[in-house]
Amino acid sequence: MIDYLRKVAREIDELIRNDPFPESVRPEYLRSAVRDYPGRGGKRIRPALLIWSCAMLGGSEEAALYPAAAAEVFHNWTLVHDDIIDRDVSRRGAPTCHVTLAEEMKQFPLDDEARERSGRDFAILAGDLQQGWANDLLLRSVEHGVPPRVVLALSRKLQKLANAALITGEALDVEFSLRPITELSASQIREMLYLKTGALLRFCAEAGAMIALNTDSAEPEEVKILGEFAAAAGIAFQLRDDYLGLFGDYSSLGKPLGADLREGKATILLLTTLQMASGEDKAVLTDLIGRAEYSPTDLDTVRRIMHDSGATAMIDAETAQLAERARNLLREFPDNIYRQCLIDLINFLINRER
Template sequence: MTAKRKTVKAKAPLKNPRRAADQGLALLLEEVAKRKKMVHQYLKEKDRPDKFKPDDIYRGVHSYLGAGGKSLRPAVLLFSCGAAGGSEERALPAAAAIEVYHTWTLVHDDIIDRDSLRRGIPTVHESIKRQAMKKLGLKEAEAGHYGISMAVLAGDLQQGWTISLLTELVKEKGVNPILALQLILDLEVDVQCSLIEGEALDVLFSKLPVQQLSEEKIIDMLWKKTGALYQFAGRAGAMIGIDQPNAKHPLVEALSAFTSNCGIAFQLQDDILGITGDQRKLGKPVGSDIREGKRTVIVHHALGEAGAADRRVILRTLGNPKAPAGDVKRTARILEEAGSLAYTADLAQKYVRKALAALEPIPLSDYKKLLLSWANYMINREF
């Protein structure tokens, strides 16, 4: 038995489209913040300080959860549940689970990318390293290995916590047990394999000449890294909404396709912000993707459009961790002048249009309106 869908009367369009968009964004961010509060309160209730040991592991597990992330994935899972006619309260354990699951991917990703900053604070492995130097008296190299080791283990524990949270769907919320098992299977096999393949390809591609890659290969890698988990958020929310483990249900298919395409748009916008964003808002150094040698659609497009001299600048800077700040800035300028940022923004808009088309079968409701606003936020956000 699913909850009655909350419907609304269509309002007369506002005369000022810009004002309407601003109001829609403000409402979206307000509603996302409410879901974040719900999810994090639930995680506090399910915290296991008696199990998450020693202290370095506990801090590693909780570091990013309290560091100011937007909690978009759990929010979109709850919105999708509501859009499919379900109760957000029943889906809350799954929303908490996807928040924890996403967090372990960040912990491990920061190790792979050798990042020292995330959300404006030291990354998990960097923070533990600093503590090890201070409290254990370790030298920097040994403390670095210690920090990485503890961060890997903290991420592993977060995966286990994710499964524990999904079992609460049955134990606490009365969700169909077969549905809960299906969600665990989907997350731990389909999503996990896609995500790890995407991360592995990201690392592999950074070692290959960009000319060997195609835009299609890069987009596929981006979807596996980012889109697969967003797709799961929509699919899981919809399945809980209808209380059926039926991936072929029209509502489930529509919301899965919607969140999948939005996930690609999100990553394309992320790549743009990695070059043009405000470091204070991003919480990480702008230009780090260039130094790390990330094979993005932006870089791929620029190498096909820029002149020979500019291509040489891009290629000598890309993947050079010691590249001077001037070279990084010059490369960023070349990417913009080649039209590559605009090209990527247009591509992100195309994926959002595909997402909006997929959402058409979903009946009008407050939840559908939030999803529509969320789709536009994917390509208009500044952090």
């Protein structure tokens, strides 16, 4: 699977690097910003999901390539705006888009605050342009083997799942961060995660199936099964993410352990622990939420409470169940190398250590 994933990444990297869409953008630093995140590489899980879903059903990998690149660029523009909203300074080991652009502003006579603001303003526009780029890539798949009616159906699906659903998920995430953690339920978080992460994965799987079946309808069984598969895999992926945020390997993670806890971010793991912990442990944990810093001892305490309460075991079980469900859904399809790649991808995502 890893070799196949690398192949997808190479093809997507090359397509994105050479794509003409950003060429007309000016000023030059904005054009660079538009190319920045999409060109940073990464695992390219969304493209792989789309291409393999298509290929598993006998569709052409070539036809799936532009829609796959569209999903990846779409994902990346949402990261640009997310990073502005979260005021994050680094992404995949390099400065975030708005930080890079603020640096570019040094060519103008601005004070620090104005420089930061202008960097943010241009980053808003960079994300806006990338949204257009993603749409354009998908539309241009008509020149690469996807019939017009299918392209139209996929473009509409992109507006529904990648625009409306995903951004609603992001908005709920922002709102949840403004509300006391005690007001939130695990099911609200689960829904938010489905919208924020699962919906775009669902788009990828369904789009791959529709290209393979040469249909503009989302009704065929294959499309529905692959959609459910992607939604289940997406939640499992997120649960693993939460877990690694506290139990992972610090050196290989992009952000410090406990970052979610410091931000008072309502993860399912945290909410489940608060629900299940004994009175005393609950008080200790509640007290630890939202601190500016955590000592190794603090983090050990949090981990112990999560463990003792039974929350980690419960989340582990849920993750395993979701992964099992995702794999079982795939068993409805004929056994071939792409089905195996999709199964391996699930295992890879939920067993990863970073």
